[in-house]
């Protein structure tokens with residue numbers, strides 16, 4: 072991969088006709104070290120946020136030993152890169168073939184589930200040649216929790232309800248060498264209270280089930296920084312999670328896990344795009360809804376932008392973007408503030424695309440190409456560079 076100092080240097084040298092993904096290994100390494108050193112338990116990287124092999128190797132080199140994989144392709148990918156890593160298959164609906172291959176060929180012992188059917192599927196797919204159930208299964212019962220504090224809900228698709236959880240925990244205990252409870256509060260949880268609520272529900276499920284619990288996995292949802300989304304410090308989340316974890320009726324040596332996706336990789340990548348046309352307050356750029364800007368188009372996510380030309384001198388105004396495909400839905404309302412004299416031929420850097428951005432690119436309509444380049448400058452925002460001030464107190468939940 073080529074190395075440059077920053078996006079301006081890339082544009083000066085290459086004047087690229089196609090979008091370019093800029094990667095910042097130092098930012099991903101810093102995020103990994105922060106979680107490894109500060110989270111009061113084990114941090115699993117949720118691979119779906121960005122499955123780039125370079126990123127996975129950076130996380131491993133900086134102490135991330137466990138990986139949350141959700142498909143057999145992710146299992147194969149991470150196992151191929153990291154023979155020693157612990158892989159946890161945390162998708163609660165898997166195919167028997169995927170479970171079998173993960174268990175027998177890739178050493179996966181940890182599986183999540185949210186129904187008796189899935190439990191039976193896991194037990195059957197991992198039976199030994201003698202027909203006996205596997206003795207080393209590590210099972211995690213996924214609880215449905217509220218997404219009300221998060222920008223992207225994960226509340227309706229997966230997770231068993233509190234009414235079903237006690238029985239499922241009891242059933243799972245019979246087959247589990249090690250039993251956990253997991254949940255996901257939704258992505259970009261803007262308040263630590265999201266986890267308090269979910270842990271309260273976890274407590275109710277465990278108390279009712281009265282089985283030994285070896286692990287609590289608080290899932291992902293840890294936020295990054297975007298325009299208009301300034302979360303409280305992650306330390307506040309970790310502190311409140313730790314306090315509530317300690318108060319649970321679980322085994323004395325129970326482990327605490329989390330599964331950050333976004334928070335580990337959002338700062339890793341940005342994108343350089345070219346303006347192909349300007350129509351008033353709309354800029355037609357060469358990446359969009361079917362590229363790295365899926366969330367900007369489909370869930371109206373705000374990403375930071377900056378113009379890369381030095382000769383743009385007019386005050387900023389708000390723009391919307393059109394992507395390159397022939398589809399009207401390839402539209403990103405923004406608003407994106409850029410100098411008002413920006414025009415066709417100019418370049419823009421769009422930041423904070425390491426999570427659910429760079430990973431989302433498709434080849435639809437022939438616009439999938441993107442070179443990857445390593446840059447050395449800082450991401451457009453960071454939770455980990457020591458620059459952030461504590462946000463307004465009303466954004467912070469008081470710690471008991």
Ligand SMILES: *Cc1c(COP(=O)(O)O)cnc(C)c1O
Nearest residue numbers: 117258291292293330331332333
């Ligand atoms: C998507 C996902 C994650 C990662 O979520 P983030 O909000 O990116 O931290 C973690 N665990 C599971 C089960 C997921 O589906």
